[in-house]
Amino acid sequence: LRVYFQVQQWLGNLLPPVLWGWRAAKGGLLPLPADRPPAPDRLMRSVSCGCRTDCGGRCGCGRSGLFCSQLCVNCADLCTNVDVTSAFEEEEEDDEFGDSFVGQAIHSLQGEELLPP
Numbered sequence: 309l310r311v312y313f314q315v316q317q318w319l320g321n322l323l324p325p326v327l328w329g330w331r332a333a334k335g336g337l338l339p340l341p342a343d344r345p346p347a348p349d350r351l352m353r354s355v356s357c358g359c360r361t362d363c364g365g366r367c368g369c370g371r372s373g374l375f376c377s378q379l380c381v382n383c384a385d386l387c388t389n390v391d392v393t394s395a396f397e398e399e400e401e402d403d404e405f406g407d408s409f410v411g412q413a414i415h416s417l418q419g420e421e422l423l424p425p
């Protein structure tokens with residue numbers, strides 16, 4: 309919404325900002341926080357970084373506002389960009405791979421006899 313509003317401002321189409329992702333604040337406007345994730349859950353689980361250290365300020369996932377996922381294999385145990393609640397939930401899963409994107413892909417490949425069970 310805010311991007312559309314900004315483009316319309318540049319084009320000279322004056323829209324009420326409070327209807328387009330902004331709220332009035334003392335001295336100006338502030339963006340409303342997003343009420344939805346930046347992408348579908350399946351896509352967010354398929355994003356990975358190329359970190360080889362602790363996933364500090366240069367982490368691709370962190371710069372995108374995402375936590376590192378199971379696909380971020382290089383940062384492994386050194387990763388400091390993890391969702392603690394998600395990691396805890398994954399530990400409680402009975403299945404070896406769970407419902408993760410990677411787990412679904414592995415189960416699919418096992419079903420096609422491309423990988424051993």
